[in-house]
Amino acid sequence: MTGPANGAAIVGLAEFPARRRADAPVMSDLEAISALAALALEDAQLPLSDLDGLLVTGIRESAQFAPATVAEYLGISLRFAETVDLGGAAAAGMIWRAAQAVSAGICRAALCVIPGTFPAPAPNQAGRFGASSYLPGSPQAEFDIPYGHVGQNALYAMFAQRYRHFHGYDPRAMARLVVHQRRNACANPDAIFFGKPIEEEDVLNSPMIARPLRLLEIVMPVWGGAAVIVASDEIAATSPHRPVRVAGFGERVSHKSPHQIADMLSPPIKVAAAEAFARAGIAPADVDCAQIYDCYTIAVLLVLEGAGFCRPGAGMAFLRERDFRFDGDFPLNTNGGQLGFGQARAAGGMTHVVEAVRQLAGRAQERQTPGCDIAFVTGNGGIMSAQVALVLAGA
Amino acid sequence: MTIPRPLVTALSEPFWRGLAAGRIDLQQCSACDRWIFYPRPRCTGCGAAALVWRTTSSRASLYSFAVADRPVAIEFAGDALLVPVIVELDEGVRLPSTLEEADPDRLRIGMRLSPRFDRSTFPDLTLLRFAVSEQQ
Numbered sequence: 001m002t003g004p005a006n007g008a009a010i011v012g013l014a015e016f017p018a019r020r021r022a023d024a025p026v027m028s029d030l031e032a033i034s035a036l037a038a039l040a041l042e043d044a045q046l047p048l049s050d051l052d053g054l055l056v057t058g059i060r061e062s063a064q065f066a067p068a069t070v071a072e073y074l075g076i077s078l079r080f081a082e083t084v085d086l087g088g089a090a091a092a093g094m095i096w097r098a099a100q101a102v103s104a105g106i107c108r109a110a111l112c113v114i115p116g117t118f119p120a121p122a123p124n125q126a127g128r129f130g131a132s133s134y135l136p137g138s139p140q141a142e143f144d145i146p147y148g149h150v151g152q153n154a155l156y157a158m159f160a161q162r163y164r165h166f167h168g169y170d171p172r173a174m175a176r177l178v179v180h181q182r183r184n185a186c187a188n189p190d191a192i193f194f195g196k197p198i199e200e201e202d203v204l205n206s207p208m209i210a211r212p213l214r215l216l217e218i219v220m221p222v223w224g225g226a227a228v229i230v231a232s233d234e235i236a237a238t239s240p241h242r243p244v245r246v247a248g249f250g251e252r253v254s255h256k257s258p259h260q261i262a263d264m265l266s267p268p269i270k271v272a273a274a275e276a277f278a279r280a281g282i283a284p285a286d287v288d289c290a291q292i293y294d295c296y297t298i299a300v301l302l303v304l305e306g307a308g309f310c311r312p313g314a315g316m317a318f319l320r321e322r323d324f325r326f327d328g329d330f331p332l333n334t335n336g337g338q339l340g341f342g343q344a345r346a347a348g349g350m351t352h353v354v355e356a357v358r359q360l361a362g363r364a365q366e367r368q369t370p371g372c373d374i375a376f377v378t379g380n381g382g383i384m385s386a387q388v389a390l391v392l393a394g395a
Numbered sequence: 396m397t398i399p400r401p402l403v404t405a406l407s408e409p410f411w412r413g414l415a416a417g418r419i420d421l422q423q424c425s426a427c428d429r430w431i432f433y434p435r436p437r438c439t440g441c442g443a444a445a446l447v448w449r450t451t452s453s454r455a456s457l458y459s460f461a462v463a464d465r466p467v468a469i470e471f472a473g474d475a476l477l478v479p480v481i482v483e484l485d486e487g488v489r490l491p492s493t494l495e496e497a498d499p500d501r502l503r504i505g506m507r508l509s510p511r512f513d514r515s516t517f518p519d520l521t522l523l524r525f526a527v528s529e530q531q
Binding site: 128129134135136137138139141142143144145146147148149150151153154155157158159161162165166207208209210211257258259260264 | 398399400401402403404407433458459460461462463464465467468471477479481489490491492493499502503504505522524
């Protein structure tokens with residue numbers, strides 16, 4: 001199957017190679033957005049003046065008016081200006097919003113861009129507790145943060161503990177997933193762990209961070225950034241690359257704190273993915289590659305089950321039995337995922353989108369999955385709280 | 396470093412007053428009977444502005460837990476092992492807390508918990524912590 005024309009397609013992409021903090025250049029978000037926009041426009045063979053849509057996350061330099069600030073900085077005039085505040089789900093959330101705006105004729109070419117450069121926010125700012133806000137009136141400031149419900153590690157561990165209680169937990173199955181993704185990273189020169197294959201024992205012997213989660217089951221922060229351009233069919237018709245359609249999408253945002261989730265073992269992705277598959281008119285078995293948001297191994301497991309690639313409770317067996325390498329029987333996070341590529345702040349969500357586009361356009365070079373026409377992509381913001389699913393199809 | 400103080404709001408003041416008196420008082424909707432946590436102006440079940448403060452049973456079980464083998468933040472890097480938990484009251488609401496005197500290897504989802512009213516962390520504010528109940 002290939003994606004039928006539906007008024008919009010992804011026609012260009014950009015991604016900075018991941019870099020460690022020590023050798024990362026100092027770059028503001030605006031400078032990074034400028035560089036990513038130029039790379040994406042060059043990739044799509046479009047002039048700057050074609051951009052009339054912009055989707056950004058917040059930028060560090062300005063607490064408000066991010067789209068206007070970016071438009072002015074780049075020198076573009078926007079028909080569609082959007083801030084998408086969904087954390088790790090922002091990238092996937094941007095893609096379907098942009099596709100809808102382009103399909104509706106609101107704009108012709110929309111830049112979806114997320115910088116992931118340093119410096120990170122200063123330690124004394126309100127964002128120092130990870131996804132939790134310590135501002136007056138914030139429920140997290142009153143009820144979560146004083147009890148140490150902060151950051152990400154312990155909170156994702158709660159999902160893992162609950163999974164363990166009901167379905168069992170197989171550390172070696174999780175380690176195998178990490179190993180396979182690392183193999184994919186070793187076929188991606190831009191990945192932070194390129195040239196560094198590991199074995200299951202390396203994962204199982206890595207330091208315990210919040211049991212059962214070990215260090216190598218958790219993403220490493222890196223410097224980076226990524227962008228794509230979503231454009232009209234008219235523009236896509238002249239694209240130098242195979243255009244990529246947004247064949248389906250779904251989004252669910254229902255809670256912020258883990259204690260407010262309806263059911264930890266049935267996260268929002270369940271309905272988001274079902275809606276994405278329904279809109280695309282396909283089933284999970286039709287997917288040629290999956291790019292699943294992987295801040296933690298447990299996050300991947302819950303999405304594999306929630307999206308219907310295996311039944312609830314069968315995720316560990318799935319991880320033991322399937323081959324997740326780019327040439328395996330379930331190509332997953334073929335660029336290494338964030339576990340292998342590194343997590344460049346919220347741009348970590350965009351790396352999954354960019355990799356899906358590369359695979360569908362036949363541009364993944366030595367890690368190309370053969371015959372890739374349909375990709376499943378997810379985003380995950382906060383602690384399994386804002387979740388987005390995309391079905392992307394080569395045109 | 397001291398742990399971050401709860402930023403109390405006027406709306407939730409009865410909750411904190413209840414803790415100071417050794418009770419877990421929460422809002423219950425008089426239209427649909429749903430209990431809610433944390434305090435809000437309206438019921439999250441039916442939207443009615445009919446929430447009434449009532450005293451819960453204080454009976455609770457463990458919904459999930461984490462063991463901070465590495466400190467979750469510098470403010471919590473003390474001597475005691477932090478065990479953040481999500482507690483489910485028998486009334487059907489869940490709330491965040493920590494477990495006191497917990498043996499991490501013996502924790503089980505669903506085990507019965509009892510409240511511990513912590514008056515020592517802050518001189519003027521009682522925190523709601525939990526411990527594993529003697530009777531399971």
